[in-house]
Amino acid sequence: MIEVKNLTYTYMKDTPFEKTALKNISFGVEEGNFFAIAGHTGSGKSTLIQIIAGLIDFKIGAVEVDGESITKKSARRKIGIVFQYPEHQLFEETVEKDIAFGPKNFGLNDAEVTKRVDEAMKLVGLDLSLKNLSPFELSGGQRRRVAIAGILALKPKYLILDEPTAGLDPKTRKNFLAEIEKLHKSGVTIILVTHSMEDIANLAEKVLVLTDGEILFEGMPRKLFTKTEILERAGLELPAATRLIQKFSRAGFNVNTEILTIDEAEKEIWRAIK
């Protein structure tokens, strides 16, 4: 598991621009979990995941991966991180070379690298015939898949994604989330940063809500969605299904409001009106 203990982080400390982005944060992500992180712009989400991935040095608090400090290389290697708009970071001449870059750096032999590239491409739904194309000959959605395949080829045990569906069209977005869910089912622990309460409702087992660098909520999404005050403070909206069931509840129907999906809402409404 990943454990964050009493983490405080300040950008540009001891300058006039000093900004404390995280204030005494503690939480854990269990192995195999689908864990979401939500919160308004500037709440500290990206700072937090970069620290968890070992990309930002910090002085106050601790981050441990399976009991080992993130400052150790072996701990960092268990974590893969996909930034927002990862396709901007492609730089090799071909799709294959781009995906192979990380595994090569790990010192794997050519046969193993090829195997990893093929596996990663299949995982993200990229046809192997695209291997020799330049990433710039691909569509935006395909480029993003290449970028993510490059991370998956490292076989991270924990995969962190920062708003991975931002800017994708609805269909690509849906496929994409289905693939992330597939990865999760195959045993990869997922940490998903998102503003989408719908995605959290459909996918996440646990959610952490940040506001101004502090934890406002940690727990099951269906519990979060009953806490209107927390959602308001965090600037988050309810999923449509939850909004609907709450309207029924306010209208006097005896319904359970801990609802996530349209299917759940439908069942609950039928039950109440029968």
Ligand SMILES: Nc1ncnc2c1ncn2[C@@H]1O[C@H](COP(=O)(O)OP(=O)(O)OP(=O)(O)O)[C@@H](O)[C@H]1O
């Ligand atoms: N490199 C930096 N230097 C100085 N301050 C920074 C830096 N990066 C982030 N910050 C500040 O730290 C705070 C947290 O930023 P962070 O990027 O972690 O927020 P976020 O929750 O990811 O926001 P968003 O939803 O917009 O991506 C913000 O106040 C931001 O201005």
Ligand SMILES: [Mg+2]
């Ligand atoms: Mg961010």
